[in-house]
Amino acid sequence: MKAARTRRWQRFSTAERISRGLLYVLTAVAVVWSIKAIDVIPEFLYDAPEQTADLFKRMWPFDWAFYPKAIHAALIETFHIATLGTILAIVLALPLSFLAARNFTSNPLLNFIAQFIFVSSRSVNSLIWALLFVAIFGPGALSGMLSIAFRSIGFVGKLFGEALEEAQRGPIEALTAVGAPRSMLLAKGYWPQVEPAFWSIALLRWDINIRESAVLGLVGAGGIGVALDAALNNLYWDQVGLILAVIFTVVILTEIITSSIRARII
């Protein structure tokens, strides 16, 4: 009869432990290094509560009269920038998503090119895209719309590509066995599976874009940001307050609407 051998249990293997440990250490180092490098001017810090109080005092009461003059039209323009930008982004991103999805396009070079386009699009902020487009197309809503579109391509493309890759092979296999042409594999095999994800992504991005479109005007790309920029430059804090409140309301409303639609789609 064999003697019972004691068996040890380790939650993580040695290799895992080392990686995890290393990661913790690296995080600590990064944080400490960053804290030391940032200079905080103590005077400013002590001043902060007073400055903040001052800020709020100047903002309230809002300059309500300002609304119909400048804000309403700008708000509508912001809406158009966000919506058209999202639509354009979807139209451009969709075909690229099919190139990026490894189960649909097996050519690794095409996969890479599509992914690269997506990463580049995402890495550049819509505000920075706005700088570029204002330099090319001049200030105004066109630049704003293009900035939103170009920034969103990466977001929509990446998520939609992932949704495509998660599509089940089974139904696709069945339609191949039936002898359906490729276009039908797409329309009847992939699309029904990814449709909920598509709408969810589209609505989510639109929601985010409403928020982004509001600030593009700070660099001249149209929308309510232009009014905000003007008010800031003139230090009309009561107007600033009103604009911020309006932006806040619109963002909250959009979020409520998109969340309820998205909840119903799933």
Added chain:
Amino acid sequence: MTQAAPLKAVLAIRHLRKEYRPGQPVLKDISLDIDGRGLTAIIGPSGTGKSTLIRCINRLVDPTAGEIMFERQDLARLSGQDLRMARRRIGMVFQEYNLVERLSVIENVLSGRLGYVPAWRAFLRKFPEEDVTRAFDLIDAVGLNQDFATRRADALSGGQRQRVGIARAIMQEPALVLADEPTSSLDPKTSVEIMELLAEISARRDVPIIVNIHNVDLARRYAGRIIGMTGGEVVYDGPPAGLTDADLKHIYGGEDFL
């Protein structure tokens, strides 16, 4: 007693061989004739190549060597458009049903015609009148109520989904039907119902069905011919009545099985 005239082979497989990894063949020189009548069951332990054999026939898997003669063409040599045309003539029923879950039952059945209808019709859902009528008839024929037609596929039970899968296969008006473990995801009672259905369809519509199955009792009950495989080769080929315990031991290996 008059002998029935021997039927011509619908499918003639010659020296089929498949290696997923070089030097390790999963199918080693399979030669079979499937004639145009009844249910043929392929039995054997897991990993013995039953599924590979079935999938080689409609080229969901590509054979390494060999011929698969069907309707005067070698399926193993076809590609592109020709392969697609040939696939239309072969229906397939899957273990996991493989329906498009978010589409309705009738859309799933009609997708059996996707090899025939032009894209615009499928896209706009304007299938030809007689196809739609036939789809409804098939939903009926597989034992589903008419109001299932507009229900989404994912609202159905396993057995119901498999019936839809069968209807889709028959919708193609195929010359041959392949069934890859159609009952493995179903409970015992539903398995029997599905095998009944397959046997009835084969008889009624005069289409040969090749079924891959690991339940030997079901195979014996419903198949007119049993093909036993082990180690990538055919080791038994004959009527169910002739399947002895010794044969089973050979196929499945070991007394424990019995």
Added chain:
Amino acid sequence: MSAIDRPAAFPVNWPARFAWIGLALYTAYATSILNLTWARFLTGLDNGAKFLGRMFPPNMAADKLDLIAVGMVESIQIAVLATFFGVLLSMPLGLAGARNLAPGWLSWSARGLIAVFRSFHPVIVSILFVKAVGFGALAGILALIVSSMGFVSKLFAEVVEEMNPKQVEAVRATGASFWNVLIMAVMPQVMARFVGLSVYQLDSNLRNSTMVGIVGGGGIGAPLFTAYQRFDYDVVLTILLLIIALIMLTELVSGRIRRIFQ
């Protein structure tokens, strides 16, 4: 069975149809309102070509690179601190917002706070913080902490709400203490997703940190904006390329990190 008894094979989905038509009409309307004509677009393309011409080749002069390097490093630092403190503060906020753990009044107020944090674009928050604590990286960090909390807390609250109560129940049935239940039943379920969220937020903060500088919040945004205003587009290109490279690197690393904590 007569044909009359049969249901229609493809009932028309009226809401969807209206939605598509509405969308098409809206696009046509909005395009005309914004005066997005083909002519403008073509002129723009012409400008674009000239613009691209001035961007290439990217400016690699040593003095410029020094300046850029300082800015990039600062952006990274801003992102690191914003993520670290933002994530740290998101844990209690997220837990407070979880309706299955926190009492009604608490979860309601927590969610309200999270909503406020999320509604404002980091740039706007930066402007406010610049007014409060002055120009520089601190304003940027604080702004990004706020936006991080808005994002991570919300998702964290959702993760906690989606938790499988049966697993918690089972551990509780063994007589484990509150903290042990937390450690053995709650944490394993939420930790993987939480790490994923944090890593994503680091990525996001890195991207945002490149832009808070435009309004005074430190980081690479300031040299970028300065170069832009001076029409030094070749410097702008260098900076953009570096930003893209940095983000790509971060994505690779974050994938690795996520796998380690799977």
